[in-house]
Amino acid sequence: MTTSQAVSDPGVPDGRNGSSVSPISPDGTPIHGLLYEIPAREARAVVVRAGQSLTIVNTHGSQVCDFWAFNAADRNEFLSMPHQHAVSSGVRLLQGDALVSNARRPLMTLIEDTSPGVHDTVVAACDVHRYRQLGAHGYHDNCTDNLKQALLAIGRHPSGVPAPLNIWMNTPVAADGSISWLAPVSSKGDRFVLRAEMDVVAVMSACPQDMVPINGADQMPHGLSFLVAEPRR
Numbered sequence: 001m002t003t004s005q006a007v008s009d010p011g012v013p014d015g016r017n018g019s020s021v022s023p024i025s026p027d028g029t030p031i032h033g034l035l036y037e038i039p040a041r042e043a044r045a046v047v048v049r050a051g052q053s054l055t056i057v058n059t060h061g062s063q064v065c066d067f068w069a070f071n072a073a074d075r076n077e078f079l080s081m082p083h084q085h086a087v088s089s090g091v092r093l094l095q096g097d098a099l100v101s102n103a104r105r106p107l108m109t110l111i112e113d114t115s116p117g118v119h120d121t122v123v124a125a126c127d128v129h130r131y132r133q134l135g136a137h138g139y140h141d142n143c144t145d146n147l148k149q150a151l152l153a154i155g156r157h158p159s160g161v162p163a164p165l166n167i168w169m170n171t172p173v174a175a176d177g178s179i180s181w182l183a184p185v186s187s188k189g190d191r192f193v194l195r196a197e198m199d200v201v202a203v204m205s206a207c208p209q210d211m212v213p214i215n216g217a218d219q220m221p222h223g224l225s226f227l228v229a230e231p232r233r
Contacts, residue, residue: 011148011158014128015139019043019149019205028154028201030228040221043146043205045154047072048196051231053111056204058168059225061188062216064207065167066125066143069099069107072199075156077101079108081121081163091121091173093165099194102162107200112193115186120166122173126209127161134211141208150203166207167192169214181212195231 013020019042024030028047035057038044043066048054056065071077080102085091087100095113098106127144144161151158168190170182194202206224207215215221 010160011152013145013148013152015141015145016149017042017141017146019146020153023150023153026154028156032228032230035225035227038204038206038224038226040206040223041141041146041208043143043150043203044226045150045156045201045203046226046228047154048108048194048200048202048228050196050198052196053229053231054108054194054196054202055112055227055229056167056192056194057225057227058115058184058186058188058190058192060222061186061190062168062184063222063224064169064184064209064214065192065224066147066164066205066207067167068147068162068164068203069194069200070203071101071107072201075159077103077105077107078162079165081165084121084165092117093119093121098197099165106197108194108196108202110193111195112191115168115190115192118168118170118172118185120169120171122179123163123166123169123171125161125164125205126207131211136211143205143207146205146208147203150205151201154201156201164205169207171214181214183213183216 131140
């Protein structure tokens with residue numbers, strides 16, 4: 001295959017930030033109960049074992065979290081929003097719902113949501129192309145690259161970028177099919193808690209979007225935090 005015929009590796013990011021050099025541990029294994037920080041514009045990956053819970057905290061209140069989950073034993077099985085729509089018969093995600101994979105199996109279950117429950121299951125992760133279309137010049141941090149970097153940082157090579165669950169993102173779909181880009185309705189300290197139904201690798205990106213108000217009216221990205229806990233006895 002010639003260079004001109006070569007297919008680019010979908011797991012290689014277009015740019016880099018702290019997501020690639022600051023994993024929580026070499027293989028993504030967490031210290032249970034320890035609160036980890038995700039700096040603004042970056043992502044972190046974590047291994048969550050079956051039965052354990054993952055709590056994601058909206059530290060500042062207005063920050064969107066692009067979220068992915070992969071079967072820890074098979075990177076080709078992942079949280080899939082199109083399959084979720086079929087299972088949920090809609091685009092909303094409610095407390096008690098199972099989050100399903102592209103094999104239509106439960107990966108995680110939403111066991112607590114202290115926010116009003118407004119999240120997005122439709123919009124793709126931002127990437128360099130999205131920011132160029134919005135008028136950005138040069139490289140712009142983005143959730144697509146953040147996912148790739150966070151996985152590579154724990155020794156896992158991504159095979160592609162599934163559409164994420166955009167936690168706290170407020171992009172309502174109107175009756176005419178149009179989407180609005182609105183500020184979150186979440187509050188400081190809101191928690192989104194998931195229980196793993198199998199061993200998963202979860203990735204969370206503190207979305208770098210600063211060109212539309214999905215991270216608040218000031219369009220200022222902030223950090224997030226998370227922790228993994230053992231099952232309650």
